Amino acid sequence: MPATHPRIRTTEEYHEAYRRSVETPDAFWAEVAEPFTWRRKWDSVRGGEFSPAGTSTWFDGAKLNITENCLDRHLAARGNKLALIWEPNDPKQRHLRLTYRELYQEVCRFANVLHNLGVEKGDRVCLYMPMIPPLAIAVLACARIGAIHSVVFAGFSSTAIADRVNDAQAAFVITADGLNRGPKQIPVKRVVDEALESCPSVRKVLVVEHLGWPVHMQEGRDVWYHDEAKDVSRSFKAEEMAAEDPLFILYTSGSTGKPKGVVHTTAGYMVWADYTFRNVFQVEENDVYWCTADVGWVTGHSYLLYGPLLAGATTLMFEGVPTYPDAGRFWEVIDKHSVSIFYTAPTAIRSLMAAPLDNVLSYSLDSLRVLGSVGEPINEEAWHWYHQHVGKGRCPIVDTWWQTETAGIMISAMAGITPSKPTHAGLPMPGVEPVLLTQEGQEIEGNDQEGYLAIRASWPGVIRTTWGDHERAAQTYFRPYPGYYFTGDGARRDENGLYRIIGRVDDVINVSGHRFGTAEIENAINQDPHVVESAVVGYPHDVKGQGIYAYVILQDGVPDKETERQRIEASVIETVVAEIGKIARPDKIQIVSGLPKTRSGKIMRRILRKVAEGETSNIGDTTTLLDPAVVDEIVNGRK
The missing domain is CATH 3.40.50.12780 (ANL, N-terminal domain)
Incomplete structure (x- = not known):
């Protein structure tokens, strides 16, 4: 051992x-x-x-x-021990088991493929993939080469991918033809293609076959993993890394609209x-x-x-x-x-x-x-x-x-x-x-x-x-x-x-365990052509822990007809899904004529949180607001 x-x-x-x-x-x-x-x-x-x-x-x-510590050092005593069990989306489909020796060989093979495509130490590699063994293998292969991996959850939109690829200046993307998520199948390669229309830093896209779907392959840029992996060695000497060399970037939402790339070192x-x-x-x-x-x-x-x-x-x-x-x-x-x-x-x-x-x-x-x-x-x-x-x-x-x-x-x-x-x-x-x-x-x-x-x-x-x-x-x-x-x-x-x-004591909402800055969601809502301004807060949600409550001011004011209100709410949700992904869609949208602001223009989120939580009898002092009457309107609108 x-x-x-x-x-x-x-x-x-x-x-x-x-x-x-x-x-x-x-x-x-x-x-x-x-x-x-x-x-x-x-x-x-x-x-x-x-x-x-x-x-x-x-x-x-x-x-x-790090991969010598994840894999190589276990081979003598644990080479035949199960390292990874993969359970597919469909219970009728066969599961997969990899021993430490088999995982080591697959990681080395993937590392050779990446190396042959030009991936080198310090390069940033973005991964947008289903929860399948090649995702785990690709992450470890990046680390073995010394490339910095940046995994993007395969539920984010093409805009969110592009933001992350451009921030990291990633030269390589690894993806798949599609993914299974419950009863749905999602064309992840198509989402990546949309993202890369505005990502000039990307030189190569490596595609793993998973669903067997035909996908568009851009000549000179896109290659299939199974083609590149033919006759490739299953050994690869791990790159020597300094202790403080970056291992990965993981983007998380914060108090500004732009996601921040958290860096962890080796x-x-x-x-x-x-x-x-x-x-x-x-x-x-x-x-x-x-x-x-x-x-x-x-x-x-x-x-x-x-x-x-x-x-x-x-x-x-x-x-x-x-x-x-x-x-x-x-x-x-x-x-x-x-x-x-x-x-x-x-x-x-x-x-x-x-x-x-x-x-x-x-x-x-x-x-x-x-x-x-x-x-x-x-x-x-x-x-x-x-x-x-x-x-x-x-x-x-x-x-x-x-x-x-x-x-x-x-x-x-x-x-x-x-x-x-x-x-x-x-x-x-x-x-x-x-x-x-x-x-x-x-x-x-x-x-x-x-x-x-x-x-x-x-x-x-x-x-x-x-x-x-x-x-x-x-x-x-x-x-x-x-x-x-x-x-x-x-x-x-x-x-x-x-x-x-x-x-949280800052402007961050914890939705199903995932943090979103209110500014990021507001920026997405404000992309909708109907919207002038928005403010987002969290409120207690029975399943998600916190839900997203959005207050929205429209170009044409508060609509009189319920059908028009519903049409605009659907448009706002569609815009957020396109900008960030379904995971950030607002749970409740309240169309308002104004927001509670101080005379200096700061939005009083404390008031908006209380309204969202239904604590309308305990709003507190509103006399310092630019327009205190707007609070009554928001409270009545919620009711």
């Missing part, structure tokens, strides 16, 4: 590890990092503690390749993804682990792909959706593959709660031993349903809090080791020093307190920059409260020191 990684097994060991990680962080993380395969060891463990410039380094001076990300995966889920050698996230999101990066493979675990990848062909699909897959660790989103749990209970009770689920939730805080009703009906009252639940920018889990129970309490994420991971701040930036001491959640001191997975615009990273995360990483979340620390996340 590869060298042993430190693992926490008891509550006492957690407290000791946490103490050491805070008091002697360099020694602690050097010990954690030691068992990995390094071409050259580091000169310093960490540097650049949080400053207004927002710079951090980890394992500086080290040389490595060594720190590797150590953090592995350490958190092993300890939070308490993974054993024979576990079958299933994270239901798409690789297009950070959860898919860290806990479907990199974390499990770094730990030598068996990871399951699912092409479909939880309700197809019926609401028992998740539970059928768990029984079919003897899944022992299951990690999903509260949105999925709430949607399955709404289905008849027989969908769960028809399956034994006796292979399960750990349950996890991710993306947003899980509400108490969903927690108890999950614990009782899925975990049969015997599986610990880890309710994990983290962000795209943190690379991995920051606050969570460790399964069966540290306390798990409904609606609470729990205690911080070793190396994570959460603090609660007042709005002015003063630390709030003691338990049973509430404030802005920030992190004091760097950890290996911290965001390094935003691609092409470091100032944006500094302004967003490190300048609001100098000396801290600002999460943008509010939190409560209970009487026992357990943390509960209580929502």
